[in-house]
Amino acid sequence: MRKMFSTLAAAAFVAALAAPAFAATTVKGEVIDTACYGRMGAKATGSGHAACALKCAKNGNTMAILTKDGKVYDITGEYAANKNAKLLEYVAKDVTAEGTVMEMNGKSSIKIEKISVEK
Secondary structure, eight states: OHHHHHHHHHHHHHHHHHSOEEEEEEEEEEEEEHHHHHHHGGGGSSGGGHHHHHHHHHTTOOEEEEOTTSOEEEEEGGGTHHHHTTTGGGBTSEEEEEEEEEEETTEEEEEEEEEEEOO
C-alpha cells in the first residue's frame, strides 16, 4: 500500500510539472506577424511593415504581441480564429490586451478577452 501511494504521489508530481501554467494578466505591445518577425526581427515591426503584417494576418498566419522588453506572446482563442478576423484592426499597432497567459515549453501565448489600441 505504501509503495502504491509513493508511486501515485510521484506520478502526480511529474504531471504537475508538465502542465502548462495559466494566469490572467495584461500584456502591452505591438501586434506582429510571427513568420516575418522570426525571419526579419525588428525590421518586421512598426508602420513600415504594417501592410505586410496585415496581409499575413488575413492569410491566417500566427499573430503575436511583442512587448517593449522583447517578449513574444502568440495570440490564441477567438481573436486568432477565422484568419484573425477580430484582430485585423489591431495589426502593427501598440495595444493593451487582457486575457489568460499560458507558458509552456518556453513559449508564451495569450488568449485575449479584451484588447484596445494604446493611446
